[in-house]
Amino acid sequence: MDFGFTDEQEQFRDMVHTWVEREVPKEKARDFEAQEFEYPFELWDKMSAAGFHAIGLPEEHGGQGGDVVTQMILARELARSLAGLTWIWGISSFCAKSAALFAPEELKKELIPKLAAGDIRIAISLTEPSGGTDVLGQMKTSATKVDGGWRISGQKIWSTAAHVSQYLMLVARTDPNAAKAARGVTIFLVPNPSEGIEIRQIPKVGMRSVGSCEVFLDDVFVPDTHVVGEVNQGWYQMLQTLNNERIMVAALCTGILDGVIEDAVDYLGQRSAFGKPIGQFQVLQHYLADMVMWRKQAELVTYEAAWRQQKGLPCGVESTMAKVIASEHAGKAADLGIQMLGGMGYALETNMQRYWRDVRLYRIGPITSEMARNVVAESYGMPRSF
Numbered sequence: 001m002d003f004g005f006t007d008e009q010e011q012f013r014d015m016v017h018t019w020v021e022r023e024v025p026k027e028k029a030r031d032f033e034a035q036e037f038e039y040p041f042e043l044w045d046k047m048s049a050a051g052f053h054a055i056g057l058p059e060e061h062g063g064q065g066g067d068v069v070t071q072m073i074l075a076r077e078l079a080r081s082l083a084g085l086t087w088i089w090g091i092s093s094f095c096a097k098s099a100a101l102f103a104p105e106e107l108k109k110e111l112i113p114k115l116a117a118g119d120i121r122i123a124i125s126l127t128e129p130s131g132g133t134d135v136l137g138q139m140k141t142s143a144t145k146v147d148g149g150w151r152i153s154g155q156k157i158w159s160t161a162a163h164v165s166q167y168l169m170l171v172a173r174t175d176p177n178a179a180k181a182a183r184g185v186t187i188f189l190v191p192n193p194s195e196g197i198e199i200r201q202i203p204k205v206g207m208r209s210v211g212s213c214e215v216f217l218d219d220v221f222v223p224d225t226h227v228v229g230e231v232n233q234g235w236y237q238m239l240q241t242l243n244n245e246r247i248m249v250a251a252l253c254t255g256i257l258d259g260v261i262e263d264a265v266d267y268l269g270q271r272s273a274f275g276k277p278i279g280q281f282q283v284l285q286h287y288l289a290d291m292v293m294w295r296k297q298a299e300l301v302t303y304e305a306a307w308r309q310q311k312g313l314p315c316g317v318e319s320t321m322a323k324v325i326a327s328e329h330a331g332k333a334a335d336l337g338i339q340m341l342g343g344m345g346y347a348l349e350t351n352m353q354r355y356w357r358d359v360r361l362y363r364i365g366p367i368t369s370e371m372a373r374n375v376v377a378e379s380y381g382m383p384r385s386f
């Protein structure tokens with residue numbers, strides 16, 4: 001088994017690393033994040049200029065191609081500085097890849113080149129207020145067939161960046177009588193704004209500039225041309241894209257571990273107590289050793305999941321485990337990082353608190369650690385617990 005990068009992937013990693021240092025070093029990332037409700041358009045535009053939105057998208061539609069390992073390298077390198085803000089790339093990448101797989105040809109031709117260039121954004125509108133884990137059981141947003149299209153009514157929650165997106169990739173129930181809840185939902189690309197849509201941002205703990213939104217839909221018309229994939233098969237289509245999303249989240253959390261370790265090592269060398277650098281205290285060295293060992297675990301499981309996906313091997317359990325291991329280890333590391341920085345760890349002028357706030361999300365979304373553990377246990381023959 002070989003987890004080594006190709007020469008091209010190594011060069012790509014070096015290029016992104018240099019780009020991050022030049023364009024979005026940690027001080028800049030801190031400023032971007034701090035502006036609550038002010039979407040970081042400058043960051044988005046920088047990513048567009050660097051061509052990052054095109055990575056992983058088919059070349060025939062204006063993408064740059066690029067395999068899952070290349071995408072994973074990008075997510076990790078960005079997150080070392082940007083932490084959760086990396087997800088402004090992640091959301092767009094997820095939606096673009098789903099559109100590339102399932103959208104009708106005409107829509108692909110129209111949208112993917114614009115997505116690849118960063119000229120438009122798409123937000124994911126799946127979760128509803130009555131439940132994200134039991135999203136199918138609780139889905140109340142419905143779409144009714146009318147002449148030439150569909151009328152959608154309902155409510156979504158936590159649609160990240162919906163307020164600045166030109167489309168919502170929205171899942172709605174299209175067959176209330178389907179024998180199985182999974183069989184009666186459809187994915188729509190809802191133009192935004194549209195008559196009947198109202199969007200409100202939710203104040204939140206991390207990634208504060210990137211609004212996560214409530215979306216209210218009142219009889220919103222969506223043309224037939226904007227149905228993504230097959231009517232009533234939306235859930236099965238989404239399942240095909242979830243592994244990639246989990247691998248990207250795991251890579252993002254591994255990047256946060258990189259940032260945490262970098263800042264911890266710096267501080268251990270700079271700060272003194274009792275006449276010596278605090279890095280000489282064994283307990284702090286042990287904290288650092290734990291962080292490094294957590295990162296090694298996160299890196300290995302993430303790379304293996306990516307490698308499996310690239311080879312076309314089953315990777316559902318591996319990508320789920322990678323997401324849990326990387327997010328939980330990164331959370332523990334950021335917490336210890338704050339401890340190592342003492343009072344400065346609690347100050348908004350350092351990055352440690354930003355890593356800690358941002359990474360907390362990834363134990364909750366896109367799948368909670370509890371639900372992810374259900375997936376892992378079931379893969380060991382356990383009966384479904386819910």
Ligand SMILES: Cc1cc2nc3c(=O)[nH]c(=O)nc-3n(C[C@H](O)[C@H](O)[C@H](O)COP(=O)(O)OP(=O)(O)OC[C@H]3O[C@@H](n4cnc5c(N)ncnc54)[C@H](O)[C@@H]3O)c2cc1C
Nearest residue numbers: 124125126127131132133158159160212365366368370386
């Ligand atoms: C900042 C942020 C950004 C987000 N961005 C998006 C986005 O862009 N688009 C989108 O659609 N969604 C988004 N989400 C939603 C996210 O995916 C959901 O929050 C997540 O799926 C959990 O759903 P919930 O919040 O409704 O929690 P619930 O489903 O209500 O869960 C509550 C608790 O019950 C536990 N639980 C539930 N069922 C089980 C079970 N069977 N076994 C064990 N435990 C269980 C959960 O693990 C959790 O601990 C975002 C969320 C946040 C906070």
